[in-house]
Each structure stands twice: as structure tokens, then as C-alpha cells.
Amino acid sequence: MVLKSFVKKSVIAGVTIWLSMFSAVAQIKQLTLSINPGKTYQTIDNFGASDAWACQFVGNWPDDKKNKIADLLFSDENYADGSPKGIGLSMWRFNVGAGSAEQGKASGIRDEWRRAESFLDADDTYNWNKQAGQVWFLKAAKKRKVPQFLGFTNSPPVKYTINGKAYANRGKINIAPEHYADFASYLARVIQGVEKISKVKFNYISPVNEPQWDWSDGGQEGCPYTNAEIAGLVKAIDKTFIAGNVHSKIIIGEAGSINYLFTKGDKPGKGYQINDFFKAASPGYLGNLPSVAPAITAHSYFTTSPMTASVKARKALADSVDKISGLTFWQSEYCILGDNAGEINGSHRDLGIDAALYMASVIHTDLTVANASAWQWWTAISAYDYKDGLIYIDKNKTDGNFYTSKMLWVLGNYSRFIKPGAKRIDVSLSKADLKKPLLISAYKNKRGLAVVIVNQNSEDMDITLDTNDGKIKFTTSYTTSATDGLKAATIAKSAVVVKARSVMTLSGKFK
Template sequence: MIKKRTLLIPLVLLSILTACGTVEENTQKEKEPETDEVIDTAMITLNTAETYQTIESFGASGAWWSQDVGGWIEEETAELSKREYIAELLFDPLEGIGLTSYRYNLGAGSTLQNSPRIEDPWRRAENFEEGPEVYDWSKDENARWMLKTAGNYGIDDIYLFVNSPLTRLTKNGSAYGDQLEEKRSNLAPENYQAFANYVYDVTEHFLKEDIPVTHVSPINEPQWDWTGGQEGTYYDPAEVVALLEVFIEEKQKRPELKQIALSMPELGEWANTSKEYFEAIIESDTLMNYFDTWEVHSYWTTYVEKMNFKEWLDEQEIDVTLKMSEWTEMINGRDYTMDSALNLANEIHDDLTILDVVAWQYWIAVSSYDYRDGLIYVNLGSKEIIPTKRLWGMGNFSKFIRPGYTRVSAISDDKEVNVVSFLGKNEANEEELITVLINNSFQEKEIDLQGVGFGEIISYTTDSESDLEEQSITSQELTIPRQSIVTLKSVTTNE
């Protein structure tokens, strides 16, 4: 979620990343410091016998862009409308980046009348309710088109996530809290049940419409005040526990939802303000017995804080699976370049290797804002569509690390090169190794691969000049460009 707050930059490697100016029509090259001609060699040691988590998905959110862009039926190419082109970029595993999860925002029904502090129409969201348990399923048509299209692409995980309960149920009739009542929930306990009923009614309807919903997330970043600008609701730790208990109980009454996972706690960071929420969760026998997965956002969390959180879990002997369910850079100004793509790639790397997350989900997939969010920018007046380097940089992960692939040990001896590697069966039932290299240096790097025998290696490079450019490699010694993200795909051998 976009919030104004001082940015805490992860400690790893980011001192070598420089901000770049942007031009909407073209991606600028990053400024190059003067360097000598010596090319350093980074030794990458892989060990497929040492395994970690198994990936479920990489994804992004449909808030709030899909409720507008999902209606863009104008022609973009000879074959595709604008909305179809964006869907292809996001979901198609061949022509796009092959996302495998999608987050649909189930809105509160905010309007300019009931929620005047949400001035931006992109940040308001319809609901389906005409009255208590009376629904108009034709609402949110554009966003539903994008949701159904994601399902048609075979998306593995579809989340319904809520920022605010229905405005009919909130204390002030708005989709945000009162400015004069900080740290007060806008949902009274007597309305918890009605809130759960609504969310599950929508879920059941979507399933009947063959929309393959897999997860329901009723709470989003409960530690923030949410007093305007967008839909949101504060809950204190005890309220989070109480509300989730109601959702658990109601879900158990609905056999149609047996296969649907309830997601929580969707906290805004792994440290600081989230600590008291984690403590409340582990003190609840109901929640600890029910949930085996925690989903958290990676905002405002440094490399060290992520390490400390994982150590805290180990010390508490808490055996839970972790997912990273929302992140974007909190920096003003558009960026189309490798600068933000590298920041994204390093964030993914850290969450995969420090927290062992099994899913990683970007915030809004499409942005119209003057901000470092979105994998794709759009200009609302002209409906121009501009893919960013972030799109292709995320594709270096999502397009190749597929659901069911397991992370294996990958170690770089060069502090400027991050690496992560996954092993899995491809569509031909061959065991393939996917290795993603992130070169944060302003120099090319020679890569010396050790530890695993390879068949043919195919590289996919994203840098200032290329978007997932494919190349066959005949040697395990290769060179990767400066400021690049390179995915290596190979079939393993017994050597």
C-alpha cells in the first residue's frame, strides 16, 4: 500500500545502486562511473542436495488499476486490445512474465459521497451489496474481467483481499477511519459476523462462476491508521485475533469453502510495529492451531531485520510457512530503468533466501502514478502502455521458477552478485535448474559455475538494452552484463 513514511533501505548491496532520471517513452541508461578494463570473476557454487522451500507462486495485485484498465477495449496491436495486451504481459508464460498468482481487491463500496477523503477514483472500489445479503453481481465489471482473464491463463493462486469492510458495516460509514480517533478500528465487534458473511458470500459466488479463488484475506496492514487516501482499517492485535476467529468459525460452516485458504495477518512489515501482532497471534491457541502459513509485507524492513525475524521464529520454535504478499519501492517519481528493477530483484532474493518465502507478490501490477510502483505504467489520457524494466526483472523469476520448484543452495563469492537457484520438473518432465544472477556492479562479471553438471544452458538477460533476451551458452564460464538480471535455465546431468 502507498504510505508516506521515511524509507528504510535494506542494507545489502544497495549502496552501489544509483537513482536515475526517467523519460516516459524510453528507458534511460544508468550513469556509469569510470572503471578499468579488468573483469572480475564471481564463482557461483550450487548444491542441489541442499534444499529449502518449494515455491507456490509469484504474483501481483489488481488493485486498483483493473477496475479501469479492465475496460480498455481499444486496439493495442492487430491481435489484442489494450486490456488483453496488459493481461498477456502479466500472465502469459510465453509472451509475458507468466505470473502464477493474482490478488483481487474486494472493495468496501467507497464513493466520493461516503468516503470523500478518497479523492482519487482509482483508489475507490465497488462492492457487490445492494443491501444485507442482496447482491448485484454485475458490479466491478472491469476488475472482474481481469480476474477472469487471469483465471483463464491458468493462474495457480487467486486471492480475494480486503482493505476495508463494507461501508454499511463501518462505524463512520466510510471506507477509512476517523482522523480524530487514531488507533481505533472502524469495525465494531458486533459487525464481525456480517463482514465474514459478505466476504464468504462473494467467494462462493465467484467459485460458482468458475473463478478459481484459492485464498481469502480479510485484513490488510492493520497497524496503520488509515484515515483517508484509500480504503483501509486499523485493528489492534486483540481485534485481529477476534476477527480471524469469526472468519475461521464461519468458514467451517460452509463446505463449499473447504479448499479455500484463509490468509493472515498481512502485516505491513516484518519488524517494528508488527511485533505485538505476532505476539498476539502466538498467544492464541485457535490461530496457532488453524494457521500454518503467515503472510506479511516487506515494506520498511531491512536485511538485518529480516534475519532477526527468522531467528525469532526459530527461538520461539514456531514452525510456519512464510509468504511475502505485498511490496513496492516507496519512492516518489516514475522509474522505468534497471535501477528500480535491481532493487526489486534484490528484495525478491532476500525474501527467498533469508525468510524462505514460498510466494512473492508485488503490489499494483499497473500504475498511473508518478511513483516507483507498478510493473507497467499507463498514461490515462492517451491510454499509453509502457512496460518497465521491473516487469522484465520480475519475469526473470516468475517466468522460470514455476510452482513446485524447490530452492537449492547457491552461494556467490562476490558481494556484488546475488544468486538464487531452484530445481524442478519442466513440462517435458525433465529436471531443470533455474539460476537467477543479479549483477549490481557497474562492470561486467565473469561467472564460474561450480558444483553441478549441466546440459545446454540458455540465458535470459534483462539489462538497460535487453528484456529477457535469450541466448544459448556452450560453457559453464560465462559473462553477464553490468547492472543486469540474468536467468540461467539448464537440464541437469549426472556429471
């Protein structure tokens, strides 16, 4: 039985404490946390979120409100008590629209909030006044020192699609090969044009999104691809970028589920993406192209429950990535969807700690088992009744109220304190019989040390902090709970109390 193999181990990769869910709950008064900074794992590239779909409207809201929202997402500043004003995202994903918004109802996309403008007009001219609300958020992120930006497309521009729509027909690719070069030229122009109007340069371009899905229902912009079709398109983009001296790196994958990276999957020609794109012997090999980033990306949907299955899949993913020298894995989109083995349902907003704790377990497992170098949430701002937003808004194009969720602050427990270039390091906890495991990971970076502790239990945990013979000094804790959002507290002694059902980040430094 798979579970027994976890019960026998107190530590997986020196990070996660997996204990029997069937043992009696011991009333643990004190645990000891130890850190081994000499044992390192992956380097972190970024934590991010995307501007789809609401930023096209919220970017035109009154200045005071949209600036407060931008502060929540991007700011690295603190209030007087030391608590953060925002979660300090290090990556912002910009939806490069296909032009369904200009088509209106004729687009076939029923919900206008899921349509998007395009900078390219029907007469082959470019209008850089388009996507103005989204461009405002680009500028706001740049002003607040967000270091990385990515432009992603859900569909090629409608001018180049086979059916003239921003969604496909019967699950088939919606762009003919003769238009690959046109699509590539369009992306190059968008990179250059957006930089001119916003001073933001896209570090990355992601031209394909969830290529395994059919995208034929008119629910949003979308385009399916086989791996061979992706290879053809990416080769055209690489050629265009080199010729045009465009230095943005192409991100490959964006698989609808992590399983498509290392298994055949249920879609012919759309699985085994790691080998197809990054194994040198593959006909679709792209790893040698100068414009291609050495990263494979996928979305954690439909693979997060139950925990035993989640861990097994992520271990297989990490093993597959490790076989390709220099390759990293990015978890590039997630929100809570579906039933999740009965653990939590993705329907209906949850501004509270329940959804946030589930989110924390996904982040933790992606980072510590799959060795993700990046972790990116789906939509930063949501107008819908799903567990898909960090910030929720009234569905109003010109003004309205906004509401923060605990999911925002839980992501901040990672994004605010673990910056690009940080390395995950080894951490362990003294043995204990707990109803649910404490999920712990640690990172060292230029700012020093960050340790994130996820306590899913209904009891507080007293934790003694091993200072490694005085070489580590913990200074501040930041707690997200049912009542707090990254609330700061000074660590006076080498011990902390981790509140029940909370996420705490410990900040410190090496002496």
C-alpha cells in the same frame, strides 16, 4: 561494527556474496558458480501482484490493449526467439472492494481511482456485475493458467463499518464485534459468487491489510486492527467458512512492515504477530483453526535500506518463523516507497534499470535471508508518478497507452522460472573483490533448474558454470538490462557473461 561481520564471510546461507564495499575494485575476468542441489531451503509458494487500483478501469479498455497487458503479466508463452511474452505470475491478488465507489465524493476518498465497488448493495442483495474490470482480469489470468488467486480486503463493506465509510476514524477499528459474523458471511458469499461468474476460486482470503496504520486520512480504503481484534475477526471467519463448506484459506498478517512480526513495534497491541497468532500459549492463537493457512504475511516497506540493516531484520524474522513448526513467511506486498536511506527515492516513475535493480536486491534478500516462500508486488498496473507499478498507464478510464517497466521484467526473472513447489537450493561463487556483491540464488523444480544472478556492478562478469560432474546442463539464459527484457540466449558452453547492471536467469536441467 556490523559491516565487518559480513566482510569476514564470503557466503551467507550459501547464497549471497557480501564483500567489503571499501576494497579496491579488482578487474575480475572469470568467476566460478557452483550449485549443491542436495542442500535445500524453503519451498516456493508463488510470485504475485495485485489488481488495485487500476484494473477496475483497465479491465474495460479495448480488448486488444487489455489482452496485451494480461499477456505481459500472466503468459508463459514465448516469442519465436525464445524470449518470454510475459512474466508468468503464479498468484493474482484481487481487491475485494468495500463500496466507496458507490458513495462517490461522499465516500471521503478524494481520488476516485482509490475507491472500489462492492458486490454487496445497501439493500443486502449482491450484484455480481460489480467490479467488472477486475473480474475481467481474473478471467484473463485463469485463461493464461495462473494457478493461485487471493482475495484481499482493505476495509469491511461500508454497510458494516462504524462510521459508514471505507476508512477509519482516528486510527480505531471501523467494524464492531457484532458485525464480525456479517463480514465473514460476506466473504463467504463473495468467494462463491466470484467463482460462479468467473470460474476462479480464491485459494486464499486476506481479510486485514496493514492493520498497524491509522487509515484515517481518506487516502484510500483501509481499516486498522489490534492483534486481539484480528483474532476475533479471524475466528468468526473460520467458523463461517467451516459451516458453509468454504475451503479458501485465511491469510493472516499483511503487516505494514516486517518488524511488526517479531518486535513490539511502535503500535501497542499490534506487534509480535508471529507469537500472538501462531504460538499455542497465546490468547490470540489461531494456528489451530482449520481455515487458517500456516503462513504469516508482511510487507517489506521501510526495511530494505541500508543493506546491513535489511539483512539483520530478515535474519531475525527467519529465526522467529523457524521457532514455529510448519510456519512459513510470505512477503505479500512491496513497491519502492520513501527515501530508502538515500539509496533510491520512491517518487517518480522509473521505467529503467535503476529501480529494477533495487527491486531485485529486495526480492533476493527476502528470499535468501528471510526465507520468504512467496513474494508479491503491490500494484501490477499504475497510473501514478511513483515507483509502484510493473506496467504504467495513462490515467484514463476508457482507453490509453501502457508502458512496460524493467521492474516488470526483473520480477519475471523470478516468477517466470520459479514456479510453486520449487525448492531453493545452495549456490556459491568463487571469491572475488567486487564493488557490489553479485546476488545469486538457485532453485530446483519440475522444470529443472533456475539460477538468478543480479549484477549491480558497472562491469560485465564472466562466470564459469560448474556442472557438478556433468549432472547439470544449463541450456538458456534470460537477461533483463537497460536494453533488454528477459531476452533469451542459448548457453552453448558452461560459461556465461552477465552484463553490467543486469539480472540474468539461467535455465537448465539435471541429467
